[in-house]
Amino acid sequence: MTTLTESAQWQTLESLAQLVEKEHMRDWFASDANRAADMNVEACGLFLDFSKNRVTKDVLKALFDLADARGVAQHRDAMFNGDIINNTEGRAVLHTALRNFSGQPVIVDGEDVMPEVLATLDKIEAFTHSVHSGEHKGYTGKAIKHIVAIGIGGSFLGPKIMTEALKPYQQDAVKVHFVANVDGCHITDVLSAMDHEDTLIVMSSKSFSTQETLQNTLTAKDWFLKQGGTQEDIARHFVAVSSNVKAATEFGIAEENIFPMWDWVGGRYSLWSAIGLPISLCLGFANFKGLLEGAFAMDEHFKTAPNEQNLPVILAMLGIWYRNFFGAQSHVMLPYYHYLRGLPAYVQQLDMESNGKLVTQDGDAIGYETGPIIWGSEGTNGQHSFHQLIHQGHGVIPADFLMPLNVPNQDDTHHAMLASNCFGQAQALMQGKTFADCYADLADKGLDEAERKRLAQHKTMPGNKPSNTILFEKLDPFTLGALVAMYEHKVFVQGVIWQLNSFDQWGVELGKVLGNQVLAGIQGNTEAETFDSSTQNLINRFKQTNAPK
The missing domain is CATH 3.40.50.10490 (Glucose-6-phosphate isomerase like protein; domain 1)
Structure with missing residues (x-):
């Protein structure tokens, strides 16, 4: 198989990225009334609006062509069939069997x-x-x-x-x-x-x-x-x-x-x-x-839906687009639901432990970027802190907004405010605010021309910041199972594209081994020569402080 970056599909995407980089999403929405209707998918109780992404129909086709060319479907079937796809540990990968109904x-x-x-x-x-x-x-x-x-x-x-x-x-x-x-x-x-x-x-x-x-x-x-x-x-x-x-x-x-x-x-x-x-x-x-049944439904969707309607495949290939062609170093998750506030930490482990790798399945050094940094926080809290960086900082930080349409003990005022913030943030990231609009807003403020221009410059937001919005009627066990399985399969697809073993974690294992060795050193069961001078000095300082008085 041709190497990833030398493949025709990769070369096509590089050319498309150069074109797309010069365009703005707000212009696409202005010229295409059907964009939102054409770029959404619904399955397993989840609704995905991916229209606020820096992609055209040509880009999506090229991304799906890349998925086909790199054998995503074949690798997917191998996983579900129990083949030994964890090749460094000689194991099958069958968490899907645990929810096989x-x-x-x-x-x-x-x-x-x-x-x-x-x-x-x-x-x-x-x-x-x-x-x-x-x-x-x-x-x-x-x-x-x-x-x-x-x-x-x-x-x-x-x-x-x-x-x-x-x-x-x-x-x-x-x-x-x-x-x-x-x-x-x-x-x-x-x-x-x-x-x-x-x-x-x-x-x-x-x-x-x-x-x-x-x-x-x-x-x-x-x-x-x-x-x-x-x-x-x-x-x-x-x-x-x-x-x-x-x-x-x-x-x-x-x-x-x-x-x-x-x-x-x-x-x-x-x-x-x-x-x-x-x-x-x-x-x-x-x-x-019910949690397992939701995951099983997503498994079936992942196995049978065509790329253009496949939730995990769409999310995975959008992630490839930003990581490899726009230099995105991280991906932010924004659940607008208090009880779902832990999801960013869960997906952080799932994604970063799976695809934070240096070599391919064959052990060859990788010459392209792999797993991004996953981070995030709940709802409106982030709007008053780190959203500033997403709006006006350099670089691309793709975002996933997640929200239930109904919540337990719903207070309509609270929930409407939550929804308005969720949808409004995604809109603001996409369209931004031009210098001209900011300049116009400062009319009749008693500012001289120089100050008016200076403030307008500070208020300008470029927009064109990509995001997905994922909605569900309510977060019940079935829906949560489907949601988690969707992210599992997204990570799997990206691992296939990047030619990784997404199912080992040798960095984690090294930390365990060295932790046990240092513990032995602290307890006096290992020779000092075992450690570098810095580690030994730290051990000595700890032992001195905790020595019997």
């Missing part, structure tokens, strides 16, 4: 994984029911009232953000608290408000040895024992999501309360698995299943 088998290494996937869902449902009904009791006979979910990375971020986003669906039976930070302040603060007799700890770690997760779980265990529980009582108050059954049972967890994980599910794609147990405990199993 088609009734069709999914074969990995000659075996259908669906019976085990469905059995795990049944186990999650049964355990959730036992907790909510009061059947699962603590060692003193009290019903469980509090869940402390301990994880890190994908084992923490997905469940936490999904339960926050679906707050109106949270159950009254239990309250779920999340702990990830190894800073002891967090776990101490959470446990200090708990009664050990009605608290359940859910520990999520595939290896049962992730440093932060294990230490927080050991702290929780120590707390439980000091409060009056015994080693035998651990089985009533601790459950695990892990592949390491031996380590979990040695810890004291009952084998029937260990939920499986699989090598073919990466951490940032794992909320659909038993990692989602806290979601089920928080929202109820029916709502957890």
Whole structure:
């Protein structure tokens, strides 16, 4: 296959970029009354208006031609079929199997994984029911009232953000608290408000040895024992999501309360698995299943819709356009819904951990830009801070505006104000405000000519800033599942275009290894020669400050 940047499709896009760079979106809207109607797509409860992008029909065709030429459809089918597409770890990538309600088998290494996937869902449902009904009791006979979910990375971020986003669906039976930070302040603060007799700890770690997760779980265990529980009582108050059954049972967890994980599910794609147990405990199993059903609907859409109507493909190729042909270094996400405020952080991990890579699948150095910086904040808050940079700063920062058309306990005044800000910001980014308009606004202000021109210059906004607007009727479990799966597949498509393995994370792994080595150094279990002089000096300073007085 021709290298990416030498392909005919890439060359076409480079030529189109030079033409588009000289044009302005406000002129396109003025000359084409059908632009908005021609550039929107609706599927799985999501409506995407992508008309406020610096693209023409010729650009879109060239982008979709690039997707076809780089084999997006073939790579997509390989993923869904269970092929070994994570080539650095020799694994299939099958988070999609976790929400497969088609009734069709999914074969990995000659075996259908669906019976085990469905059995795990049944186990999650049964355990959730036992907790909510009061059947699962603590060692003193009290019903469980509090869940402390301990994880890190994908084992923490997905469940936490999904339960926050679906707050109106949270159950009254239990309250779920999340702990990830190894800073002891967090776990101490959470446990200090708990009664050990009605608290359940859910520990999520595939290896049962992730440093932060294990230490927080050991702290929780120590707390439980000091409060009056015994080693035998651990089985009533601790459950695990892990592949390491031996380590979990040695810890004291009952084998029937260990939920499986699989090598073919990466951490940032794992909320659909038993990692989602806290979601089920928080929202109820029916709502957890609704989340999976929404994701499954998006999977089907991604597999069957043509490029021109395919939500993940459209978003992915627009991202390619700005990253590689307009030099966009970042992409901002702007949810106009308080409960969805965590989504930028979720997509940040999903995107940056997947596509922040230096080499292709074949190990060749990459000579073009890959994954952008993902960032963002909720609603109108950002308008009074970082939106200034998007409006008048140099460079292109594409934006995704997201908003439900209806919200729980809706106050029409509040919601109308929220919608007006969402739509108004997207409009302002697109059209900007010319010097002439700003100059005219300053008439009759008692300014001399020089001052009037000077102020007009400061007030001028170039516009031509691209954005997508994503609307949905309401944020229910199905819609949230579809939304998250859409971003998963967007990241996948971009990884295919950039020829990356989007499913390993060696930078993260290096951080884990070095963190363990430094811990050994702090604890005096490693020779000083192991570390560079800076790291050793930092270790020494820490040890001196914390030495027994």
